[in-house]
Amino acid sequence: MALKKKLVPAKKPAPKPQQKMPVRKVMAPVPQAPKKEVVDKDTKASGAKRQIQLLRGMKDILPRDQYYWKALYDHAVKLAEDFGFDRLETPILEDASLFSRGVGKQTDIVEKEMYAFEDRDGEKIALRPENTASVVRAYLQHGMWNQPQPIKLWYWGPFFRHERPQDGRQRQFHQLGFEVLGDASPVIDAMVIQMTYLYYSEFNLPISIQINSIGMPEDRTRYKMELVQYYRSHRGVICEMCKARLIKNPMRVLDCKEDVCQPIKANAPQIVDYLSNESRDHFMKVLEYLDELNIPYFLNHTLVRGLDYYTKTVFEVVTTDEDQGSQTALCGGGRYDLLVEELGGKPTPAFGVAPGLERMVSQIRKRQVPVPGAPLPQVYVAQLGDLSRRKAMTLFTRLREEGIRADQDFSKNSLKSQLESANAKKIPYAFVIGQKEVQEGTVIMRDMDSGAQETVDFNKAPQILKRKLGLEKAE
């Protein structure tokens, strides 16, 4: 308070020289205007430190959410191990053309959302907007095609897309992924979809698996012609956006949410009818395997994915939770039989999936799905004064060596606040050590639940506590 009051008069003189500025006005604007563009916002006349906020679309993952993330991560590791997937970590920065070639130059992700810029060497680089292209790059660069196929890889990490943020949509977000390279069999499709299903089942999230096949490019070419022709015949009715989509990316009309377009959409030709025999057989097999595994799915003829590399099977997991807003897609995936070739390798079929983690965390939180928390400390070590603090530090160290989870606040002085702390943390036992105990070579063991205390030998304290905790049978 006193400081503040002193600051007020100190501040007031400051504006005065500013008010005199008009004298300089003629000269000042020229050098100052361009400066403001370059100089960061910290330079303020007041001298007060500006609070630096998060960049738009970025989020801190706070301590209270860490156990949700850990639960998701641990279960991912488990699934990967169970199904024989090896971890692959690729860099966050890649050559920008990896994504324009891999994901597709025309896609929204590359065209309007990618963080792409030149580095100090003038190299065009990008923050990865997704990981499949990087996985393929690594597969090629490290000659993984020379190893027994298929290659099964998984990843976990941050991705970046420059979009307008919303709940469940950030500019930095996290994905987990499973990718299988070098195998064309529909079993692979089914297996990865099964893993996805198992992943969501673990947390009891209400989901629906949407599945479709978009065939190979030839199939799609034929289908698109039919689709465009069909929509053209209804040109008078459809919305403006669909008209635009017909020219740029016809299959997107199937995503349209406009009411006027719904009846048109419902009667539109379906891509499954335009698949080659090979693509159709493949798709049928996938569905048969899913049936065998009792994995529920929903055939969605309007499911077309936004990335160029997909072929044949595509699928998405959406939440069926009513109040999830418009961000219902929890995960997307599919087959990408042509991507390896596109990025310079031999023709190599592949399949992958990428669950989004933020949306999962928010679901788990909202639904209060129980996840393992921090292990509770078993004992709290309290001390009084510097001499006993030293002994307490030794005791704490011994307890740790004995495998007992101990907690402490050695920087606190009053016993009261230390017990308060132990109580707040729900720690069942406390050791109290003061002058008297130091001299006697003892320590007080307190049952925080009942308040019962006993004085025990300092050196035997860890063993006695172990017995109390039931970690060791009484002799």
Added chain:
RNA sequence: GUGGCCAUAGUGAAAUGGUUAUCACGUCAGUUUGUGGUACUGACAGUACGGGUUCGAUCCCCGUUGGCCACCCCA
């Protein structure tokens, strides 16, 4: 990227064109010396940032930043 709503202590809320901006939770400390949970007392901490209108702005206006919602799209 387009359009809309919003911004008050760490959190959740309240209030006003004019003295010290209110409350709860929270955090820290104290309520006789070395003992937690309850109670009481005190302290901490705020009008996002910059500009304008005004004698005077937290309130009105503009800009910036950030959040949310819908669209686009997607995880």
